Amino acid sequence: MCGRYSLNKTKIELEERFQAEMLVDFHPRYNIAPTQLVPVITSDSPKGFSFFYWGITPDFGQNKPVSPKLINARAESVHEKVTFKSSFQKRRCLIPADGFFEWKKLGKKTKIPYRFTLRDEECFAFAGIWEEYETVSGESQHTFLILTTSPNEQVNEVHDRMPVILPRNQEKKWLDTYSSEEELLAMLQPYPSDLMQSYTVSPLVNSVQNDTQSILRRTSPMDQFGNYTLFG
DSSP states (O other): OOOOEEEOOOHHHHHHHHTOBOOSOOOOEEEEOTTOEEEEEESSOTTBOEEEEESSOHHHHTTSOOOGGGTEEETTTTTTOHHHHHHHHHOEEEEEESEEEEEEEETTTEEEEEEEEETTOOOEEEEEEEEEEEOTTSOEEEEEEEEEEOOOHHHHTTOSOEEOEEOGGGHHHHHOTTOOHHHHHHHOOOOOGGGEEEEEOOGGGGSTTOOOGGGGSOOOOBOTTSOBOSOO
């Protein structure tokens, strides 16, 4: 699964990287979590950024843990599942990021947070799908899911799934409404392990209330309670 990611880029950097216009201000984010409103680029509006909720809206979540089923969709079956099939065919999106977090389990109580980035730490895009729905008050809301796939060798040391990172030269084709199902499914592969890097970060990332740049710093391995471990 993918349950937390970062986007340590400014509005100008994002506009230059994706050649899309952002009509509102944006400040770097270091610990993006489900239910939060974040920038995406949709197949309906590829020349501009939209702001959608990840998974579900805050009102729906009501400060409760959000199920992975509501924030991710498996790439292997996204074209077959009734829940996702229409979105996969008609409503795809790019989700800008510059890293994502996973936790390595060591025993029953110990979890070590890791950050995964590209080797050059440049911005990239997750493959996503989005949905529009109407609230009970008649308001239109938009949400998105991140597609996940089997892990590459590097991520596999920490977790059994990883988000789909699209190669830059495939981003436009992912949004292209004329791309065939066969072409789309062929893109949903693990990103090459040798083009990525990973390192341990502070347990500060465990709390969605923490959203500071210090979260991205390399740290000695610590468990979720902040205790240093012998694991390295």
